[in-house]
Every structure is written in C-alpha cells, then in structure tokens.
Amino acid sequence: MSDRPTADEAARALDDVDRRRSQTFDSVGESRWVGVVFGVAIFLFLAAPDFFGQGVTVWTSWAFTAIVVLYSVMLRSRRGAAVLGRRTRLRRQEVSPRFALYHRVVIAAVLVVGLVSLFVPHPHLAVPYLRTIVGALLGGALIVFGPSLQTGLLSLARGGGNAHGSR
Amino acid sequence: MAPADLDPLLLDPTRLSIVSLLAGTRWAEFGWVREAVDLSASALSKQVTTLGAQGYVEVEKGYVGKRPRTWLNLSDTGRTALEDHVRALQRIVDASRQAGRDHGGETDGRPPGAGGPPGDGVPHGGSVPHGGSVPHGGGAERRSPRGPSAG
Secondary structure: OOOOOOHHHHHHHHHHHHHHHHHHHHOOOOOHHHHHHHHHHHHHHHHHHHHHOHHHHHHHHHHHHHHHHHHHHHHHOHHHHHHHOOOEEEOHHHOOHHHHHHHHHHHHHHHHHHHHHHHOOOOOOOOOOHHHHHHHHHHHHHHHHHHHHHHHHHHHHOOOOOOOOOO | OOHHHOOHHHHOHHHHHHHHHHHOEEEEEHHHHHHHHOOOHHHHHHHHHHHHHOOOEEEEEEEEOOEEEEEEEEOHHHHHHHHHHHHHHHHHHHHHHHHHHHOOOOOOOOOOHHHOOOOOOOOEOOOEOOOOOOOOOOHHHHHOOOOOOOO
8 A cells, every 4th residue: 555545545454454353253252162161150059059969059159159250350361361372352442332222131131030039938949959950051062052142142242333443 | 635644554454354344343352353354363353553653452361261362453543544534535436426326327327237337347237236335234424424432
C-alpha cells in the first residue's frame, strides 16, 4: 500500500480489519478435558447425596465451588489460560452488550431457582436417584455438547466492538 | 482527508492484520497470531519487533510447564493508532463515495456501479456496498466512528 492508499485499497484494508477482529472469536475455545472435568464434577456433585447421604453435600459444594473459582482464576492469567487450552483472551468490549445482559440475567435466574429449590420442600418429587439422573444428563450434555454450545454462544456474543476497535 | 492521520507503520497489510487481530483481545499467544496471519515465526517476530519498537505491541514471555510461551498484546498507543488509522482509511472511502455522488453517479440511493467516477478505485456495488461501508458487521459504525476506547 502506498503512502496515500486509493479508495479501493482503503476499503480492502477496512475489510481486513473487520475480518481479523471477527477472527478473535474463533480462537475462544478450550481443551476437551476442561469440559470433561466439569461434566464429571457436575455429575459427582449432584449424584453424591444419593449414595453417601445428605451430609456429603457440604463437602461436594465446597469442592465444586473450588473448581469453579480455580477455573475463573486460571482464565484470567495467561499461563492458567494456556493450561486450559485458551490461546487468547477476548476483550470484554468485544462482547455484544445485549448478550452480556442476557448472560447475567440467565445466571441470576439459575442461582435464584437453585436457592429456592434448596429451601422449598418438595415431597411429591420422590423419584429414586433423581439427582443421579439429573447429574448424568447435565454432565453428559456438557461433555458431549459443550464445544458446540460454546460455539453457539460465541456467535451470539459477537458484535460488541465496532470496526475500529473503539467503543 | 488528512493523510497525516494514516499511520505509516499500519499501511503495511501484514502489520495491520496483526494489530487488528490483537485489537479484539486482551492478549494472544504468539502461536495463535502466527497461524491467524499465516506467517512464519521469524517473519512474525520481525513484525512484532517493529510494532514493539513503536510501542504498539507488548510482548511477554514465560513458561507453561516446561514449554516456552510468548504472549502479545496491543498497547493503548497501538489501539489509538489503529483507531486513527481506520478512521483515516474510512475518510478516504467516504470521500471517494461523496465524489461519486457529486458526479451524479448515484441518484436512486444505490451505489453508482459502473457509473462511478473513473479511477475512484472503490468497487461500487461489489465489496463496498451502499452507504460507504465495507462488508462485515462493523459497517454501520464505520460510517460514524466513535471515540477511542478506554482499553
């Protein structure tokens, strides 16, 4: 490109800038083992009380929380992310604001439903090994469909940053 | 158009690609950038050195286990330079479009197509669609660039 690009060259350069920025989303992925670990952890967390009694939930809750916190901390550091198989870290500004809002709303809703279900007795739901079944379904779904789910979410998350890297 | 806004360093397509890739990230592994821009390690290293000398790209080296890793990130200076450069490029495109309209090439709201001014270089109706934007999601924003990012 010359010192003074033509309009055609400028348009091509702008197109390339957009394409490259979009490429960033394709890099957000993790190693397969991360999904497997989380799938197994969810299964164990939910199934443990069925086999070891309600008292075990104290330990499983702490263990599961520790895994989630460790994962979050690792994601925020370059070395930790590399261990998880992430090669880049997306800028928050790149994520669509609408997606970020929905994301928070869904997480809040899941937390609220989880908390309410903990404290509300439900004697009519006396299905044997219900937790184990739910754990197997959720954990299995995460292991099998985790990567495609992540791809789908990333496609929804696109569109935060504009073409110039400005906000 | 003020050509002074164009960053001479970013007029090189490879360097512009590298900086654009990094613009969407907080950091990226050297290996990922190398694969994305399809360069050899030495060629990318050379470009990164050039960008780093200008303060556009920061390099951090470390180990993950026993494997050496290099991470790159776009500095605030680099981000600002990219934004200014893209705005300047956009002005070139917009000026060309305006010139096309002034010459009567666009009367019905569509690009002039074959009727555009000779030599304006913009692929009317092709890769640069109506409205002066370039294909891809950021087109609308490009027509009215916003202020620099806080990073």
